[in-house]
Amino acid sequence: MKVIPLEAFNDNYIWVIHSSDTNAVTVVDPGDANPVIDYIEQHNLSLETILITHHHNDHIGGVQTLKNRYQCQVFAPKRDNQPFSDQDLVEGDTVSVLSGEYQFEVIEVPGHTLGHIAFYGHDSLFCGDTLFKAGCGRMFEGTPPVFLESLQKLAGLPHKTKVYCAHEYTLANLKFALSVEPENDAIKKEVEHSQSLRDKDKPTLPSTIGQELEFNPFLRCHQDSVQQTASKAAKTKTFSDPVRTFATIRQLKDNF
Numbered sequence: 001m002k003v004i005p006l007e008a009f010n011d012n013y014i015w016v017i018h019s020s021d022t023n024a025v026t027v028v029d030p031g032d033a034n035p036v037i038d039y040i041e042q043h044n045l046s047l048e049t050i051l052i053t054h055h056h057n058d059h060i061g062g063v064q065t066l067k068n069r070y071q072c073q074v075f076a077p078k079r080d081n082q083p084f085s086d087q088d089l090v091e092g093d094t095v096s097v098l099s100g101e102y103q104f105e106v107i108e109v110p111g112h113t114l115g116h117i118a119f120y121g122h123d124s125l126f127c128g129d130t131l132f133k134a135g136c137g138r139m140f141e142g143t144p145p146v147f148l149e150s151l152q153k154l155a156g157l158p159h160k161t162k163v164y165c166a167h168e169y170t171l172a173n174l175k176f177a178l179s180v181e182p183e184n185d186a187i188k189k190e191v192e193h194s195q196s197l198r199d200k201d202k203p204t205l206p207s208t209i210g211q212e213l214e215f216n217p218f219l220r221c222h223q224d225s226v227q228q229t230a231s232k233a234a235k236t237k238t239f240s241d242p243v244r245t246f247a248t249i250r251q252l253k254d255n256f
């Protein structure tokens with residue numbers, strides 16, 4: 001499956017999924033219509049579908065313009081109740097795109113927002129602002145147990161799953177990850193790798209679930225090293241509760 005990132009705003013990526021045998025494409029979270037229109041016109045493509053993960057404007061801002069221009073279908077989370085949605089999605093739904101070439105399973109991942117969904121299929125995960133490379137989204141609407149459960153759902157996907165998240169936050173996330181686990185060699189190695197990509201102006205994405213399990217502190221709340229940092233920050237004796245650990249390091253990250 002050919003997946004191309006389009007840059008939008010300061011650090012958003014709009015992912016474009018290409019059909020293997022026609023000029024049709026699907027885009028995920030077009031917060032801005034312009035980069036999508038430019039790409040489509042330049043490459044003589046046809047926009048068939050838009051997939052939406054959640055209601056923030058940097059993910060939906062371009063939808064209506066694109067829909068008016070290309071008469072494409074829009075799939076969005078049911079809970080967000082969007083006027084532009086042609087099909088409202090809930091957990092376990094399957095969306096079929098590009099004339100049935102690709103199917104994605106809908107996974108509800110509340111936490112960043114309550115209606116947030118992710119799309120999973122073909123060894124690929126489009127997860128919006130829920131899971132980032134080496135980090136996770138801010139907890140705007142959810143609570144720690146809810147958000148952690150969502151992240152654990154994603155952590156349970158096969159290790160080879162490619163993680164297509166919506167922002168280039170990797171270097172800042174790794175810096176925080178290293179402050180949580182200063183001894184973690186996977187983080188140190190990834191800092192070098194991601195820095196070299198950014199030096200060449202390349203995206204650090206996608207990562208994989210297997211990699212995230214090694215260097216993403218928010219997927220490592222059951223690890224002693226992460227729990228020790230959380231306990232120290234909370235100024236209590238060491239606790240081993242993953243939810244409390246998640247709540248504490250999420251708060252640390254907010255103030256990092």
Ligand SMILES: [Zn+2]
Nearest residue numbers: 054056112129
């Ligand atoms: Zn968001």
